[in-house]
Amino acid sequence: MELARAAAVLMGSGITGVRPMGGGDLSEIMTVWLDDGRPVVVKNGPAPRIEADMLWALRAAGAPAPEVLAVDDTVLVLEWIDGTDPMRSAWTDLGRVLRTLHAADPTALAPSGHYGWARDFAFGNLTIGNGFRDDWALFWAEQRLLVHVPHVAPAIARRLESLARTIPDRLPARPTPALLHGDLWSGNVLAKDGRISALVDPACCIGHAEADFAMLTLFARPTSDFWEAYGPREPGSAERVTLYRLWPALVHLRLFGSAYHDMVTALLAEVKA
Structure with a gap:
């Protein structure tokens, strides 16, 4: 919950739900529901700001990538995207x-x-x-x-x-x-x-x-x-x-x-x- 709370602070919101996500072998990753009902993806990692720069670069190049909603030295908050098909x-x-x-x-x-x-x-x-x-x-x-x-x-x-x-x-x-x-x-x-x-x-x-x-x-x-x-x-x-x-x-x-x-x-x- 500490990571979810840190993300909520960055977003200026409360939390209504948290669910761990799969695939986080090297970092903690979860879906967090904010007060307005929005789901967002929250993750930590060794370099959230650098990862955010990379996501911005992908989007600028015309590739689909999640929007960076908030970032600091320890937390990255991303747009939640439906991508459940193989x-x-x-x-x-x-x-x-x-x-x-x-x-x-x-x-x-x-x-x-x-x-x-x-x-x-x-x-x-x-x-x-x-x-x-x-x-x-x-x-x-x-x-x-x-x-x-x-x-x-x-x-x-x-x-x-x-x-x-x-x-x-x-x-x-x-x-x-x-x-x-x-x-x-x-x-x-x-x-x-x-x-x-x-x-x-x-x-x-x-x-x-x-x-x-x-x-x-x-x-x-x-x-x-x-x-x-x-x-x-x-x-x-x-x-x-x-x-x-x-x-x-x-x-x-x-x-x-x-x-x-x-x-x-x-x-x-x-x-x-």
Whole structure:
């Protein structure tokens, strides 16, 4: 109730009901009913203000995302959105939404020709280092792969170090900059009546559009309708997406433990690292 009360104070309202919500593996999340009868979504987390900035960026890019109603250093209050249908009911619309997001001009969010994000973020207690680089391949090697080396088993660390040396030959240095959602798994996509209601829980950065396919395809298999709605991909995309999957796999290994060891080693083998 402490989180709900803090949200009510931010909203200048009382509370008529509270219900915990699923999916909050790394933060507390709940539906709170205010005095006027409105339901709102309330969550905490390591960086509510940064998450709010990311949601604003998604909305400005034309992607559906919840409106930020209030935020401070510990609490984020969001518009409640109906999105109870399974994502598989809206693959076509997700392709359209993701194409819109990736096609938006991100120059207001990063220096021209640079990749990354202005501030570091986090999944729970795992820091996502950002900052800006003018070379996407080096950003990915240093900020998404090598950062894990001190925190994984020595055998995996050695393979990551070897792989990182080859990244400039595997990934483009200067792809067209795109705003990435950054954590696009099915739990962060709300759907209703065949449409995407909202993209939630972003971990945004400016980067190569294909990186958003990594998390999407790590645990799900988009249908042909999704790919057709998204549109043409660059040659070699499948190989690069496999490489991009290593980052969310490593994040899961560090957050949730040895259950993800085999996933990481399988991906390392697939990219011949």
